[in-house]
Amino acid sequence: MMWKTTNAECGHVSEMSEMERSRYYWTAFKQGDQNAYAMLYNIHAALLLRYGRKIIHDREVVKDCLHDLFVELWRNRQTIGNPESVKNYLLKSLRTKLYKKLKGDKWVVSDEWEESDNRLHEISPEYAIIQSQWALEQKHSIDNALKKLSKRQREIIFLLFYEDMSPTEVATVMSLTIRTIYNTTYNAIQVLKKNISVVEVAYITILTLFI
Numbered sequence: 001m002m003w004k005t006t007n008a009e010c011g012h013v014s015e016m017s018e019m020e021r022s023r024y025y026w027t028a029f030k031q032g033d034q035n036a037y038a039m040l041y042n043i044h045a046a047l048l049l050r051y052g053r054k055i056i057h058d059r060e061v062v063k064d065c066l067h068d069l070f071v072e073l074w075r076n077r078q079t080i081g082n083p084e085s086v087k088n089y090l091l092k093s094l095r096t097k098l099y100k101k102l103k104g105d106k107w108v109v110s111d112e113w114e115e116s117d118n119r120l121h122e123i124s125p126e127y128a129i130i131q132s133q134w135a136l137e138q139k140h141s142i143d144n145a146l147k148k149l150s151k152r153q154r155e156i157i158f159l160l161f162y163e164d165m166s167p168t169e170v171a172t173v174m175s176l177t178i179r180t181i182y183n184t185t186y187n188a189i190q191v192l193k194k195n196i197s198v199v200e201v202a203y204i205t206i207l208t209l210f211i
Contacts, residue, residue, distance in 0.1 A: 018043065018087070019085060019086070019087070021039075021043065022040065022043060022044070022085075022086035022087060023082075023086060024036075025037075025039045025040050025043070026040065026082065026083075026086050027082070029073075029074075029077060030077050030078065030080070030082075032077070037070075037073075037074060037077075040086065041070055044086070044087060044090050045066065047087070047091075047163065048066055048069075048090060048091065048094050049062055049063065049066060050158075051091060051094065051095075051155075051158065051159075051163075052065065052066060052094055052098055054151075054154060054155050054158055055095065055098045055099070055102075055151075055155070056098050056101065056102065061101065062098065065094060065097045065098055065101060066094060068097065069090070069093055069094055069097055085169065088165075088169055088172055088173050091159075091173045092172065092173045092174075092175070095173065095174065144195065145191070145192050145195035146192075148191055148195055149188050149191055149192075152184060153184055153185075153187065153188040153191070154188075155174065156170055156174070156181060156184050156185055156188065157185070157188055159173065159174075160185065167181045167182060167185075
């Protein structure tokens with residue numbers, strides 16, 4: 001089944017927020033629209049791949065799990081629900097699949113940030129502000145400090161800071177309590193304070209919405 005999309009509809013969709021567009025395509029995808037299914041992948045695949053590599057180091061394993069996730073989505077499209085946030089639903093689904101993979105196989109958990117993957121300022125408009133304000137050595141100091149965080153701390157910081165998600169959204173994705181999110185973020189900030197300047201920590205604290 002394919003939806004016939006008019007030019008007016010295309011213009012309407014282009015004016016939507018990412019969340020609204022995802023919901024729009026999700027509804028169409030559930031009715032068998034392959035174009036909408038492809039659009040969901042195009043919108044979210046890059047984020048899902050980046051997030052997955054914070055859990056499992058092997059890029060190909062993450063790609064395989066992402067592929068399997070979307071195959072299962074298509075197969076089960078008529079029975080799955082309508083999540084409030086498609087992005088959060090996909091993140092949580094991929095996270096569950098990756099941790100099942102970790103339990104079944106001996107894969108290397110991503111406890112290190114690769115040089116080619118740790119320049120996360122390239123994926124967020126917020127980090128562009130940092131890039132314009134701080135010298136190169138200061139940005140390196142942040143990357144190095146992030147390496148000192150635990151896997152869970154980095155995962156939470158990634159979602160809060162680089163993906164601009166709320167603490168409640170992160171708690172949903174990671175199946176944790178909101179208190180755990182706050183406590184873990186607080187502990188992460190304490191680690192960062194020991195490794196980077198007070199100004200840099202304050203900036204990260206504000207962007208993560210930590211109170």
